Structure formats: structure tokens, C-alpha cells
Amino acid sequence: MLNGFDELAEQSVSGKPFVHKSRRTVSLLFDVSAIQSEMHLDYPDHLTLAYTKAMMGFLLFNSEPQLIAMIGLGGGSLTKYCYNHLPLASIVVVDNDPRVIALRDSFCIPEDDARLQVLCQDGVEMVAQADAAYDVLIVDGFDRHGQPPPLCSQTFYDACFQSMKEDGILVVNLLGEKQDMELYVDRIRRSFDEAVLAIDVPDSNNKIVFACKGTLLDIPDQQIIDRLRLLEPQHDVALRLTAQNLLQQRRNNWQPVD
Numbered sequence: 001m002l003n004g005f006d007e008l009a010e011q012s013v014s015g016k017p018f019v020h021k022s023r024r025t026v027s028l029l030f031d032v033s034a035i036q037s038e039m040h041l042d043y044p045d046h047l048t049l050a051y052t053k054a055m056m057g058f059l060l061f062n063s064e065p066q067l068i069a070m071i072g073l074g075g076g077s078l079t080k081y082c083y084n085h086l087p088l089a090s091i092v093v094v095d096n097d098p099r100v101i102a103l104r105d106s107f108c109i110p111e112d113d114a115r116l117q118v119l120c121q122d123g124v125e126m127v128a129q130a131d132a133a134y135d136v137l138i139v140d141g142f143d144r145h146g147q148p149p150p151l152c153s154q155t156f157y158d159a160c161f162q163s164m165k166e167d168g169i170l171v172v173n174l175l176g177e178k179q180d181m182e183l184y185v186d187r188i189r190r191s192f193d194e195a196v197l198a199i200d201v202p203d204s205n206n207k208i209v210f211a212c213k214g215t216l217l218d219i220p221d222q223q224i225i226d227r228l229r230l231l232e233p234q235h236d237v238a239l240r241l242t243a244q245n246l247l248q249q250r251r252n253n254w255q256p257v258d
Contacts, residue, residue: 017099019106026106028075030144037075037107044108045080047237051173051206052077054199057242058136058169059231060224061216065089065135069163071123071151072141073100076109083116085235089135090114094121097143124150130163137164139172146176152184157191160211167214174207181207199245210246221247 017036020027025048028037038048047053055078058065066089068082073095082091095101098120110116119126123141137160141151150156160170172188174181185207189196192211195218199208210217228243 017097017103019103026075028100028103028107030142036142037077039075039077039107045084047077047081049077050204050238051175051201051208052081053237054201054206054208054242054245055138055140055171055173056081056235056237057199057208057210057239057246058138058171059235059237060227060239060243060246061169061210061212061219062135062167063227063231067092067134068136068138069126069130069134070094070138070140071126072139073104073109073118074140074142075107076104077107078138078140079109079116079118080107081237083110090116092117092119092126094119094123094126095141096120096122122150124156124159127156127159127163132162132165132168134164134168137168137170139170142175147174152180152187154187154190157188161191161213164213167212167216169213169216170209170211172209172211174209175205185209197246197249199242199249202241221250 017028017030020029024041026039026041027035029035040046040048047056065086068089068091070078070091070093073079073093079091079093082089101118101120104118109118112118139151141148164170174184185196185198188209188211192213196209196211197217201208224243224247228239232239
């Protein structure tokens with residue numbers, strides 16, 4: 001675990017994932033330019049980064065998923081939150097970097113049990129092997145170069161569609177050049193027959209994409225508002241802001257630039 005800047009710089013050059021500890025937080029990094037995951041030492045299962053809170057917006061459409069799959073463990077922020085706050089859900093998480101998985105204890109990620117599996121596996125492979133299995137599929141896979149191209153391809157998003165249950169929801173964290181993100185959103189739209197909502201995360205460059213195999217994204221505005229009122233006392237993840245952004249996005253009927 002690294003504390004000094006010289007140590008950080010040296011580890012950054014190596015290209016290996018590493019842990020940086022400050023007085024209040026523990027962070028996962030691939031280099032010094034960007035934090036991949038962050039944990040508050042006093043509240044290890046809380047979500048601290050805005051984009052992770054936005055990804056929990058799937059609760060507005062399905063508040064009690066039975067099976068959640070995640071691509072990208074990172075520091076386990078979403079894994080821990082879902083494990084601790086969605087007790088009816090089973091969770092399978094894959095990451096293709098064993099060095100990331102080896103750091104799980106640094107981020108208080110629970111041990112595998114009947115509800116949680118963390119596997120060293122390629123996310124593309126996992127999705128290709130699944131068939132109408134997942135209620136929620138969360139794609140948050142990054143390496144030091146950004147988002148791996150196989151996790152942004154049309155073939156991958158097509159496989160995501162096939163991997164989910166009839167009303168399954170795909171949640172994707174995008175980060176990169178604007179034209180690239182627009183291309184990826186367009187691919188998701190093709191795979192999911194336009195059943196897509198994409199929102200920007202305030203004060204960050206992340207874009208969160210929600211796509212549905214069925215019709216859950218089309219539920220009436222009032223149903224989303226009613227569900228928000230029920231969920232807000234249980235989930236401290238800025239659901240009100242996410243709901244506002246999703247509802248505004250539906251009104252705007254945003255389309256990507258070709």
C-alpha cells in the first residue's frame with residue numbers, strides 16, 4: 001500500500017494496479033492520472049464516486065434483482081454495495097486481471113459465499129456463455145489504457161442482450177473521447193432496439209448507459225417517482241439526481257451523432 005508521491009510515480013510506470021491510502025480513503029489506480037475506485041475507510045460499503053451512484057439507477061426499474069453480473073471488479077465498490085444492500089440478489093463478478101482480484105482484502109470485499117462469486121475470467125467470455133440469465137448486467141471494465149475494445153464492440157453488446165432475462169437491464173460506464181462514447185451508445189442502441197437511456201454524470205466525464213431487453217425503461221414517469229420515494233430512505237446513492245437525469249433524457253429523446 002503506497003503513501004508517498006515517489007512511490008506512486010514509480011508504481012504508475014510499472015503498469016500494475018496498485019493501492020494508495022490517504023487519511024480517509026483507499027484508492028485503486030493503474031497510474032497517477034485517474035482513480036479507478038475509492039473506498040472511505042470509515043464507511044467501506046458506501047459509494048463515494050458519482051459514477052458508481054449513477055449506475056445504481058437500475059434500482060428505479062428493478063429494485064429487487066435476483067441475479068446481478070458485473071464485469072470489472074476494481075475496488076469492489078458496486079460489488080460491496082449490492083451485496084450489503086440487496087440481500088435477495090446473487091452476484092457474480094468477473095475480472096480478467098488476477099492482480100486486481102488479489103487486492104480485494106484492501107477494499108474489504110467479502111469472501112465468496114452462496115451469494116457472491118468473484119472469478120478471474122474474461123467478461124466477453126462470461127457474457128457469451130450466458131443465456132437469458134441476468135436480471136442486471138453491469139459493465140465497468142477498464143485497464144490502464146481505458147476501456148478494452150472487446151468490451152465496446154457490437155458483438156459484445158449483442159451478446160449482452162442475449163445474456164439477460166426478458167426484462168434484464170444492462171448498465172454500462174463509459175469514459176473516453178466524446179466521439180468514441182457516442183459510437184458505443186449507438187452500438188448499444190442497435191443491440192437493444194433503441195431501448196436505451198444515456199445520462200452524463202455531473203462533474204465528471206463519465207456517461208452511464210441503461211439498456212433494457214424488455215420494456216422496463218418505458219414505465220411511466222409517475223412509477224419512477226413513486227419508486228424513488230420508496231427507495232431513497234434505503235439507498236444513499238443520489239437516486240433523486242439520477243431519476244431527474246433519466247426523466248429529462250426521456251423527454252429530450254437524445255440521439256447520438258453519426
